[in-house]
Amino acid sequence: MAWKQQARMACSLALAGVVAACGGGSDAPATAAPDQGGSGGATPGAAGKKILLVGVDGATYSQLQNALIQHGMPNLATLAITPSSTGGRLGTISEQAPLDAPSWATVLTGNWQDRHGVTDDQAAAAGLKAPSLFQYLRAANTGATRQRLGAATGAAALPLLLKADAAAGNLDSLRDCAYDDNCVTQEGVKLVQSGYDVVFAQYTAPDLAAASQGFNGGAYATALSGFDQALGKLLAAVQARRQANPGEDWLVAVTASHGLDATGATTTLPTVENRTAFIALNKPFNALAGNLPAAPANAAALSAMPSEADLLPTLLAHSGTALPAAQYKIDGAALTGEAGARAMSSVVGQFSNTLVLSWQNPTAASGPMTLLRDGVVIESALPAGTTSYEDTKLNPPDSGLYRYNYTLVRNGVPVSLQAQINYVKPIVLADTLRNNLAAYYSFETLPALDAKGTTTIGPWVAGTDGGSLGTDNFGAKSLKVNSNIDAYVLKQSGADIALSPQFTIGFWFKSDCTQGNGTGEPILSNKNYVSGANAGIAFGLFGSCEVRFNIGSGGKRDDIQGMTFSANQWAYLALSVNATAKTFSAYIIDPVLGVQKTENKAIANTDVTKLGGLATGQWGINDDATHAYVPNNGGSLKGVMEFNDLAMWTRQLSLSELQTITGSRQPLSTLNP
Known part of the structure; x- marks a missing residue:
C-alpha cells in the first residue's frame, strides 16, 4: 500500500478542500484522447445502452448513511442504494482482503481473488487474470457497432489493473489522475459529453481524509460532500446527453471499494465494517437486492446482501451483452431485470469425494434449472424449488486438489461458482494408529468417554454445560462446545502427555471462524494463553480461519503460524513434539485446501520441561487452562467450536499416518483402540 501512503502524505495539507488537486493534475495526458464532437455528436453506439460507473474509495456505508440522513449527499440520494458485501466468502478460496486492488478487481471482473488473482495491493502490478468489463464489452461490440470505452481513475491500483485493457485496445481512453479528484470529474464529464458508451470515474478523496484525520474534524464530511458534488456534475452531464439524445438509455452505478474500520483506517481484517461497501443505481433493484437500507449487524446479515461481484453482470445485462452459459465464469448475478439464483456456495461432501452446492432462490422460477460443470450440462431439469445439489460424479484420476466451475441457470440467468476440493480416494486406516494411543474420544455420547480411560472431558x-452433540464427518456424532454458555475441560488422571519425550495431539475440527480475529481464541490449551506469555501449549484460532500452534512462554516461545482451514468444513489438526530432539511439527489437512505442514521445526526457545502448562493436567477446550481467556484478554470472542475423534499419542505420528485418518473415511473407533 506504499502508493496510498505517499498520496496521503502529499494530500494531507489539501484536505480542507478535499476535492482540490492532490496528484497528477488535470494536464496529465490520457492514454487515448476522447472524441471532441460535443454532447450532441453522433458516435457509434450513442443511441444505445450507455453506462456511467462511479467508484469511490473510503465511503464507508455507516458514514454514508449518516450523510444521507443529514441531507449532505443530495445527488447520491437520487439513486436507489443498498449495502453490499466485499471480501468474498469467508473461509473459502474466494476470501480476499478488504483492500483497494482486490476490491476494484472484483468490481471490474465480477469475480473474487481465486479467479481474478489480485490478492493484495502489491499484486495489482501483475494485472487481472480474469476478463474485465472492458474486455467483455469490446469482444461483444466490434466493427460498426464498436463502443467507445473510457476511464478516469484516482487510485494508483486502477491503472495497474487496467493496463492490459489499454494495451489491448479494450479502452479508448484511460486517464490516470493520480489522486486528483478534480481531474477525475473533468475527464469523466468530458467522456460523457463526447458520447462515450461506457465511462468509469473513480475517486479517492474520502479515503485520504479518513486516513489522515479519521471520521472527525470535518475533513471526512467535506470529502463526502465533495464527492457528491462531483457525482452531481457527472449526473448532469448524463442528463444533458439524454436530453440531446432521447434514444440513449443510461445505467448509472455508484460503488465503493470496501469499508473502513472505526478509526477510518484500511486494514486486512475481515470484519463486517471492512467488508461492507454499497451499490447505488438509477434503476430499480431486482429481488436479489430487495429493500436493504440498514447497515449489516453481523457477518450473516452481510453475506445475505448483494456483493460487489454483482456489479459486472448488472452492467453487462444493461448493455445487452449475454454470455453463453457454457462460457460463463462470473461469481456475481445482475441486480436488475430478471432475478436468477443468489449466494451460490459449495462445501466438500462427507468423504472428500463429492461437492455439495447450495444457493438461494429469491423469486419464483419460470421453469426448471440447468446446472453445468466446466461448461458441460450435468443436470438439465433441476426442479424450480431446488436449493442444493451434490455432485457425486467428479471421479478425477487421483487424489489431489481440483477446481471446477459450476454455472446454475435459473430464469434464464446464469451465476457461477469456482469450487475446490482436496479429492481423496479411499485408503486404509493405518493400524499403527493403535500404537502408544494414550487418550481417545469418539464423542458418540455425552458425557464423553475416553476409550483409554486416562482422561475425562466435561x-x-x-450445571453450566456448553456442550452438545453435533453431526460429524462420518455420519455419527461430534462434540459442539459453545463458550457463550461455557467452555469444556479435559482432565488427565495419569501422566501428563505434554511431558512425554514424544507426543502427538490430533483431532477433527470445524468452525465458522467468527471467533477468529486479531486477538485469537484458544481451540485447545493447557496454559494461561493471554498474549501467549505463559508456559505450555496452545492451538489458537485467529482471523481468516488461521490456526496458530504455540509452545513455550513469552520470549521463550516457539510458534508455527500461517496455516488455514475452510470455514464450516471438517479439517484435521495435529501437533507433534519431540522433546528429546527439540523439534515440533504441525499439520492441517483440509478438504478444500489440502495438506499444510511445517515439519521438524527446531524448538529454539522453549523450555521443553515446562510444556505441562499450568501443571494441573487440565486442557481448556474452546478456552485456555485458566477458564478465563475471554475476560482476561480484551477483544477475544466466544462462540461455537466443534470437535471429533480427539486423540493423544505418546509418540510422533508421521504425515502418512495422519493422511490415512483423513483419507480412510473411517473414525479411529473402527480400529477398536
Whole structure:
C-alpha cells in the first residue's frame, strides 16, 4: 500500500478542500484522447445502452448513511442504494482482503481473488487474470457497432489493473489522475459529453481524509460532500446527453471499494465494517437486492446482501451483452431485470469425494434449472424449488486438489461458482494408529468417554454445560462446545502427555471462524494463553480461519503460524513434539485446501520441561487452562467450536499416518483402540 501512503502524505495539507488537486493534475495526458464532437455528436453506439460507473474509495456505508440522513449527499440520494458485501466468502478460496486492488478487481471482473488473482495491493502490478468489463464489452461490440470505452481513475491500483485493457485496445481512453479528484470529474464529464458508451470515474478523496484525520474534524464530511458534488456534475452531464439524445438509455452505478474500520483506517481484517461497501443505481433493484437500507449487524446479515461481484453482470445485462452459459465464469448475478439464483456456495461432501452446492432462490422460477460443470450440462431439469445439489460424479484420476466451475441457470440467468476440493480416494486406516494411543474420544455420547480411560472431558462448571452433540464427518456424532454458555475441560488422571519425550495431539475440527480475529481464541490449551506469555501449549484460532500452534512462554516461545482451514468444513489438526530432539511439527489437512505442514521445526526457545502448562493436567477446550481467556484478554470472542475423534499419542505420528485418518473415511473407533 506504499502508493496510498505517499498520496496521503502529499494530500494531507489539501484536505480542507478535499476535492482540490492532490496528484497528477488535470494536464496529465490520457492514454487515448476522447472524441471532441460535443454532447450532441453522433458516435457509434450513442443511441444505445450507455453506462456511467462511479467508484469511490473510503465511503464507508455507516458514514454514508449518516450523510444521507443529514441531507449532505443530495445527488447520491437520487439513486436507489443498498449495502453490499466485499471480501468474498469467508473461509473459502474466494476470501480476499478488504483492500483497494482486490476490491476494484472484483468490481471490474465480477469475480473474487481465486479467479481474478489480485490478492493484495502489491499484486495489482501483475494485472487481472480474469476478463474485465472492458474486455467483455469490446469482444461483444466490434466493427460498426464498436463502443467507445473510457476511464478516469484516482487510485494508483486502477491503472495497474487496467493496463492490459489499454494495451489491448479494450479502452479508448484511460486517464490516470493520480489522486486528483478534480481531474477525475473533468475527464469523466468530458467522456460523457463526447458520447462515450461506457465511462468509469473513480475517486479517492474520502479515503485520504479518513486516513489522515479519521471520521472527525470535518475533513471526512467535506470529502463526502465533495464527492457528491462531483457525482452531481457527472449526473448532469448524463442528463444533458439524454436530453440531446432521447434514444440513449443510461445505467448509472455508484460503488465503493470496501469499508473502513472505526478509526477510518484500511486494514486486512475481515470484519463486517471492512467488508461492507454499497451499490447505488438509477434503476430499480431486482429481488436479489430487495429493500436493504440498514447497515449489516453481523457477518450473516452481510453475506445475505448483494456483493460487489454483482456489479459486472448488472452492467453487462444493461448493455445487452449475454454470455453463453457454457462460457460463463462470473461469481456475481445482475441486480436488475430478471432475478436468477443468489449466494451460490459449495462445501466438500462427507468423504472428500463429492461437492455439495447450495444457493438461494429469491423469486419464483419460470421453469426448471440447468446446472453445468466446466461448461458441460450435468443436470438439465433441476426442479424450480431446488436449493442444493451434490455432485457425486467428479471421479478425477487421483487424489489431489481440483477446481471446477459450476454455472446454475435459473430464469434464464446464469451465476457461477469456482469450487475446490482436496479429492481423496479411499485408503486404509493405518493400524499403527493403535500404537502408544494414550487418550481417545469418539464423542458418540455425552458425557464423553475416553476409550483409554486416562482422561475425562466435561463442562468446567457443573450445571453450566456448553456442550452438545453435533453431526460429524462420518455420519455419527461430534462434540459442539459453545463458550457463550461455557467452555469444556479435559482432565488427565495419569501422566501428563505434554511431558512425554514424544507426543502427538490430533483431532477433527470445524468452525465458522467468527471467533477468529486479531486477538485469537484458544481451540485447545493447557496454559494461561493471554498474549501467549505463559508456559505450555496452545492451538489458537485467529482471523481468516488461521490456526496458530504455540509452545513455550513469552520470549521463550516457539510458534508455527500461517496455516488455514475452510470455514464450516471438517479439517484435521495435529501437533507433534519431540522433546528429546527439540523439534515440533504441525499439520492441517483440509478438504478444500489440502495438506499444510511445517515439519521438524527446531524448538529454539522453549523450555521443553515446562510444556505441562499450568501443571494441573487440565486442557481448556474452546478456552485456555485458566477458564478465563475471554475476560482476561480484551477483544477475544466466544462462540461455537466443534470437535471429533480427539486423540493423544505418546509418540510422533508421521504425515502418512495422519493422511490415512483423513483419507480412510473411517473414525479411529473402527480400529477398536
